[in-house]
Each structure stands twice: as C-alpha cells, then as structure tokens.
Amino acid sequence: MAHTLIVIRHAKSDWDVPVSDHQRPLAKRGRRQAPPVGRWLAEHDLIPDVALVSSAQRARETWEMVAAEIGASAPQPQIAEAAYTFSGALLLDLVNTLPDASAIAAVVGHNPAVEELVRTLTGQAASLPTAAIAVVDVPSWPAARRGSGRLVTSGRPADGTL
Template sequence: MHTLVLIRHAKSDWSVPVSDVQRPLTARGRRQAPAVGRWLCQHEVRLDLAVVSPATRASHTWDLIDTAIAEAGGPGAGEVVYDEDAYTFSPRALAGVIAGLPESARTVALVGHNPALEDLVGEFSGDRMRVPTASLAVLSLPRGDSSSGRLLAAGRPADGPLPLPR
C-alpha cells in the first residue's frame, strides 16, 4: 500500500494582473496553508516525496506547509520535486504524474489544482467530494491499482477536524 496526500493550493489572488501560473496567494490563503502542515504533523504523516506544481500559488502553499511542519518539529518531505506536469487541470494528466512516481516513495504529497484533484479523489476512491483551497485528501492506494484506493481523511484543516469518509 502507498499513501497519497492530494493537497489543493491555498486561496489565490485573482485581482493581481499576472498570468495564471504566476498568481500569488491571498492573505487568507497564507493563513490557511500552514494548517495543512500542522495536520500532517499531528497525524504523523511522514512524506517520502512532495510533488509540487510550479505555479506560484502551489509552490508558496508548499513552502508554508513545509515551514509549519518544521515549526511543529516534524520531518519535512524526504525530497521535493517541482514538476511542470503537475501544473494541470486534467485528472488524466495528473494520474500520469502519479503513475510515474518511484516505487520507493511510499507516502507522497501532491500539491496541485482543481478540477484534477477532485476528479482523482473520485477515480481513486469512488468518493465524490469537493476539494476546496487549502484542503487535502489522504488516500491509501494498493500497489499497481490506483482505482481501488480508500479515502482515509479529507477536508480543510484550517476549518477544524476533518470529517471521515462514510
């Protein structure tokens, strides 16, 4: 089994006149993102690898998460990769990124974008759910068969305890 932590970037600022890939986080996004890192620490999720979209909002979200993990005394990700292919809104393209992950990476965080993340949660677990900004979905995936995964936790840590799937 492998654990996949899908993380949607925190709230981005649409009022800034920049390209989509350069959009920064809002103040709310900068406040909410660290809660993801604290949640990962509190639940002892040890990441072997973090795959991050190079979009400014995604990379800044990861930086805030990683800083929160360090401040809580937890280990950071064993390796961080900024992957151009993770800057996608297509679940099929994102599934390709996941399929290409090294077998040695047992617990992986992927910081990306919707609608790809919402669609992947549904495809991997059968659970249809919203993935709002600064939220996560933790899935357990059998080796070689991501279509029969199980949703372990999901929600926005900044909003309080995460509801468990039915």
C-alpha cells in the same frame, strides 16, 4: 506495502494581482490557510517522503508554508510542470511514476484535477476547496488506477473540517 497519497489543493490565490494564472500568488487568506495543512499532517504522522508540486506560484507557496510547519523532515519539493494541470488523468499519470520506496507522497495541485484524481482512485467524491486535503491509500504507485484506492479522510484543516 500499501502507499498513502496526500492530495492537496493549493491555498487561496490572489486574483487582484495583474499576472498570468501561472504566476498568481497566494492571497492573505491563502497564507492563513496553508500552515494548518502542515500542522495537521505533522500531528497525524503523515510526513511525505516526496512532494510533487505544481509549478504554479500559488502551489509552490502553499507547499513552502506546509513544509515549514512539518519542519526538517519535510521533503524538498519536486516542482512538476505536468502537475500544473486541470486533468485528474494527468495527475494520475504522475502518481504512477512515484518511486516505490516512497510510502507517503503528497501532490499539490489545482481543481478540478485534484478532485478528479481522488474520485478516480476511490470512486468517491471529495470536495477540495482551497487548502483542503484528501488522504488516499493505494496498493502501490504503479498500481494506482480507477477504483484501486480507499479514501481515508478529506477536508480543510484551517476550518477544522478534517
């Protein structure tokens, strides 16, 4: 059974708030960018069974807004400290541990890690600005590795580029 990975870059964060990088919240623009991601996922019947979300405030807020648009079928987030990384290889390690029963999974993270993850899996570059997504098919979670995936689509729902 093929699996589908939805790679989500967090929405735009607020650099004017004097907090640590980890605690930085979404900006007003980010709060406008995130809901269209959830609407797009729902419209395309890409409701994840599991959502691995970086422990950073901006990533958690992004998932909350995405999940609100998906509705009751949205999974509760699995907050992953390890997803607060800028390394695509570390994100791939997380993907490899996803439960096989989950056909669709979302990962909410940061650049450059999310772009590196997509490039590693598919061999294709996908530009992932804030609140952008990439949909990647892989053979299975444990078998997800360099070149094993297929980029289905990528873009930013808020801009209509998807």
